[in-house]
Amino acid sequence: MNKTNINPTFGNINNSVDIASAKELFTPVRVKDIILTTDHEEAEKYGGENAIGVIKYETVGRNIRYEDTKELPAAFPLNNTLRVYPLLNEVVLIQTAPDKKINEEEIKRINSVQYYTSIVGLWNHPNHNASPTKGEDSLDLGEGVEELEKVNPMQPFPGDILIEGRQGQSIRLAGYKSDKGILTDDSNNGLPLTLISNGQEDVGNGYQHIIENINEDFSSIFLTSDHNVPLKQVRNKYQGLVDAPVRADQYKGTQVIINGGRLFFNAKEEDINMAAENIFSVTAKQAGIDAETSVGLDAEKIYLGGRAKKELQPVILGDSLEGWLNQLLDELKRVGQAMIIAKTVDMKPIPQLITEGNTLVAVVEGLKSQINPGGKSLLKSRKVFTE
8 A cells, every 4th residue: 555645735726746746645635615506606716517526625734724715725526426525624635636638648747636535534424524623613514514413324244335425324235244234144145235225213322333224214225135124014904915925024035125204106207017926915094096097907806805805796797787687677567567457357457456567667667767788877887897
């Protein structure tokens, strides 16, 4: 590893230096201002939109104080793919490198600028690593930025790649077992595990190293290979299924778990498609499906209600039933008409049969007016159809 050299001579952003020797130089400096918008008073000076991320700094170890940050030198972000913007009073490392005017013909002495790299982990903490300049009474982290006392660092496991945000966000690329880990053991040691967490559980302090808690963190995405995740399901009602799925806290295998206060999927242009080899289940206090044109359900068996799985009460076909009822009513009408003209053996009318027959015919005609096999009627739904 190269020895780090402290160079107190950095200042102006445009120096002509020997690039070969500059590669060995890193200077710790304290951030006193940072350009995050083009509204900043010095944004135009350093390139407008290209000035985003530029810091104004004081060199650590020098007792020179500046009342106005405009008097301070500037440095640009070195890495433009992974950006970690420092807070005020955090210490970063400065390195000299070529500017945008670099060309292949001049490789030793060319225009160069200062670039800043890593934030020095003075406190080894994700929230901030700031330290005030000697003589300052308070620690200024920047406008609107406060120290968060309940953000904790993440407990690392062997071989982890960890990304930790200042407000309690984290991405963990893991796979090796640890005494502190609860997801990896001898059975899945070395298998990939990706944990994305937003917001941490409150453990009462901001210094203890913690691990992700899928039940207490604000929201989480866990991607597993052969792991068991102790997720507490909010509901376990599966009466609509013949076979209930394995509970979340009992399943071990490759899966994606998404957990949060609310999940919202929005396909603003096309479809949301879901496919499952085995069970697709939805359980909630209320479950609704709304569509503009149609809702389709198809399966070898469709059960409405938990007890429907016993297949004791099949759904009736509307048109078929109305056709059957139509025939029955026609026969009843003929019976009523026969009652009206019925006579005794001596050919005398039977008043009671005539009265009942007229009533029966009238009732039958009223009932027939309510049915219409093959068309709309008062008995059939105009929205729900079955085979």
